[in-house]
Amino acid sequence: MHTGPAHLFVPGPTNLPDEVRRAMVAPMPDHRAPEFAAFLRPLLADLAPVFGTSRARIALIPGSGTSAWEAAITNTLSPGDRVLMARHGMFSALWAEMAERLGLVVECIDVAWGAPCPAREFGRRLGADRHGEIKAVFVTHNETATGVTSDVAAVRRELDAAFHDALLFVDGVSSIGSMPFEMDAWGVDLAVTGSQKGLMAPAGLGILALSPKAIGALDTARSPRSFFDVRAILAAHEAGSFPHTPPATVLHALRAALDRLAAETLPAVFARHRRLAEGVRAAVAAWGLSTVAEHPSFASQTVTAIRTPEGVDAREVIATARTRYHTFLGAGLGPLSGRAFRIGHLGDLNEGAVLAALAVSELALAEAGARIAFGSGVAAAQEHFAGAAAPCLAAAA
Numbered sequence: 001m002h003t004g005p006a007h008l009f010v011p012g013p014t015n016l017p018d019e020v021r022r023a024m025v026a027p028m029p030d031h032r033a034p035e036f037a038a039f040l041r042p043l044l045a046d047l048a049p050v051f052g053t054s055r056a057r058i059a060l061i062p063g064s065g066t067s068a069w070e071a072a073i074t075n076t077l078s079p080g081d082r083v084l085m086a087r088h089g090m091f092s093a094l095w096a097e098m099a100e101r102l103g104l105v106v107e108c109i110d111v112a113w114g115a116p117c118p119a120r121e122f123g124r125r126l127g128a129d130r131h132g133e134i135k136a137v138f139v140t141h142n143e144t145a146t147g148v149t150s151d152v153a154a155v156r157r158e159l160d161a162a163f164h165d166a167l168l169f170v171d172g173v174s175s176i177g178s179m180p181f182e183m184d185a186w187g188v189d190l191a192v193t194g195s196q197k198g199l200m201a202p203a204g205l206g207i208l209a210l211s212p213k214a215i216g217a218l219d220t221a222r223s224p225r226s227f228f229d230v231r232a233i234l235a236a237h238e239a240g241s242f243p244h245t246p247p248a249t250v251l252h253a254l255r256a257a258l259d260r261l262a263a264e265t266l267p268a269v270f271a272r273h274r275r276l277a278e279g280v281r282a283a284v285a286a287w288g289l290s291t292v293a294e295h296p297s298f299a300s301q302t303v304t305a306i307r308t309p310e311g312v313d314a315r316e317v318i319a320t321a322r323t324r325y326h327t328f329l330g331a332g333l334g335p336l337s338g339r340a341f342r343i344g345h346l347g348d349l350n351e352g353a354v355l356a357a358l359a360v361s362e363l364a365l366a367e368a369g370a371r372i373a374f375g376s377g378v379a380a381a382q383e384h385f386a387g388a389a390a391p392c393l394a395a396a397a
């Protein structure tokens with residue numbers, strides 16, 4: 001039997017703040033009543049700044065991030081449309097696979113798992129596409145499998161430099177709410193997230209933000225869609241409701257989570273994630289291990305994938321953390337299985353939580369056979385945190 005709290009450090013779902021959890025204890029509303037409309041409208045409005053948009057419209061889609069991926073594709077594209085994507089981790093690979101299954105012709109650029117989206121190569125392909133056959137470009141902003149963040153603005157610059165009209169789709173599932181995301185400034189047409197990662201809410205919702213250009217594509221796309229018909233969802237949202245029964249408990253929790261983000265302020269939320277991520281990377285360096293991310297300049301602020309040394313099975317590290325220390329670390333996905341484990345550092349967490357994750361990782365690594373000096377990673381993170389005090393705490397002191 002485990003005593004004490006479980007420590008959840010998978011990169012989604014993330015820890016729920018107490019008031020988010022409590023917000024779910026609520027009666028089921030009548031979702032056609034004016035009271036529900038009065039609840040839903042500000043919820044939609046308050047999501048906009050988290051996406052960095054004042055122009056986009058937001059559709060709440062029961063399901064998860066994956067359902068928002070699907071809705072983005074089927075509502076704006078047609079079977080046979082060509083799309084340009086990069087495959088550099090499990091999530092970008094899965095999105096490419098979905099696009100293929102939905103009848104798109106996927107031009108996929110394979111790059112190393114650990115490298116970011118190759119914006120310049122995208123630019124070259126877009127420049128060569130004289131007849132505008134590429135209808136959309138897909139970017140995974142934060143590859144959760146590898147802990148790599150890609151430069152979405154750079155992809156927008158390549159599109160503009162090629163005078164290309166393709167829609168820009170961005171997967172922000174593990175970045176939105178925890179890292180800067182500038183939908184309008186980056187010229188993103190479809191931004192996708194889910195409720196259960198950076199937004200600190202329970203799983204159950206995909207969230208899709210559509211630019212005016214993407215809204216225009218809703219009328220020309222010929223992919224079949226039914227439950228995920230975004231026109232029907234947006235029309236219902238306009239009237240303060242849903243076309244189907246909404247998951248009200250998740251919406252209440254999301255309301256509480258957005259209130260927390262607003263109270264902390266987004267710049268402070270982003271600074272906190274950066275500080276905590278830097279602490280984790282300092283620990284990895286102190287252990288003498290390497291991150292899957294090939295360079296710190298594109299290392300993620302929300303998740304770190306850590307390579308285990310030769311001969312040390314990362315699955316054993318994860319199993320030890322779980323069974324002996326009631327701590328959940330993220331697995332290495334696909335080809336990284338057994339070779340890497342991940343620490344999710346997004347959502348509701350602080351220095352103490354990160355230090356616990358690092359301390360348990362040291363125990364589990366050592367037990368799996370890695371030569372780790374106990375406390376080395378923890379101390380490196382402490383050094384970092386001591387030198388980079390939280391601005392709000394410093395101000396209060």
Ligand SMILES: *Cc1c(COP(=O)(O)O)cnc(C)c1O
Nearest residue numbers: 064065066091142144173174194
């Ligand atoms: C988690 C994740 C997804 C899938 O989202 P679900 O909510 O599990 O469907 C897609 N993309 C990225 C980058 C993710 O981290």
